[in-house]
Amino acid sequence: MKKFLILLISITLLFAIIIYYTFTWGSELLSTIIADIIPAEIQKQIGESSIQSMDIKEFEKTKLSVYTQTKIKKQFYQLVEKDSNEVVLLFRKAVYPNAFALPGNYIIVLDSLIKMSKDTLRYADVMGVLAHEAGHLQYKHSLKLMIQSGLTAAIVGYFIGDFSAFAATLTHQLLSLSYSRKYENEADDYAILLLNKNKIPTLPLANLLERINQYSNEKNIPEFLSTHPVTKERVEKLKKNSNFSSFYN
Numbered sequence: 001m002k003k004f005l006i007l008l009i010s011i012t013l014l015f016a017i018i019i020y021y022t023f024t025w026g027s028e029l030l031s032t033i034i035a036d037i038i039p040a041e042i043q044k045q046i047g048e049s050s051i052q053s054m055d056i057k058e059f060e061k062t063k064l065s066v067y068t069q070t071k072i073k074k075q076f077y078q079l080v081e082k083d084s085n086e087v088v089l090l091f092r093k094a095v096y097p098n099a100f101a102l103p104g105n106y107i108i109v110l111d112s113l114i115k116m117s118k119d120t121l122r123y124a125d126v127m128g129v130l131a132h133e134a135g136h137l138q139y140k141h142s143l144k145l146m147i148q149s150g151l152t153a154a155i156v157g158y159f160i161g162d163f164s165a166f167a168a169t170l171t172h173q174l175l176s177l178s179y180s181r182k183y184e185n186e187a188d189d190y191a192i193l194l195l196n197k198n199k200i201p202t203l204p205l206a207n208l209l210e211r212i213n214q215y216s217n218e219k220n221i222p223e224f225l226s227t228h229p230v231t232k233e234r235v236e237k238l239k240k241n242s243n244f245s246s247f248y249n
């Protein structure tokens, strides 16, 4: 009897593990496939509706001067080697420093983040954050995340016969994008490559992350610091990869 019980528990556990991994790996794989087949026009619509809902719930119009906006935009488009038709950089105001990459190639950067910059000449630190967000766009992380959370909620909804959680999850997801450690690493690696290519040091980004880490409380963890416990590790990686010390000479 005891042996049978152990066998039963083992089989149940094994099934639980198989279901868990199929579910997590499957949704990662599935979201990658779906993200790749969603037409660019639909991705844009998803991004735009995210921005609309964030504008209502979270943001105010930017208070940055046109001069500052133009300066940052110019450096950003130079950095990503794209124009405003390919990536749209938007400025918004909120009390906390943050930046977001949204489906359809949108990046939103908040005034408070720009104000934390220690380099108003070339904004090397802000460029670091924007390069990180460009990495999220490159790999369609926000779209994949929306698909993944949508899938999970849709499957749960199917089993419990209630899809209201599905709708709520999607709305919530738009406002609190929190990426996995894997996605953050990919975006950081992309940022390091882009910054190195443009001969911009990564140290200012590392310093900015540290400053924001000290400033932010648990409630308002900026997107690019969402993997909070490993911020130290990420900062060290950025410092290690920092070349171009002649940048400021």
Ligand SMILES: [Zn+2]
Residues within 6 Å of the ligand: 132, 136, 179, 183, 184, 187, 223, 224, 225
């Ligand atoms: Zn990020």
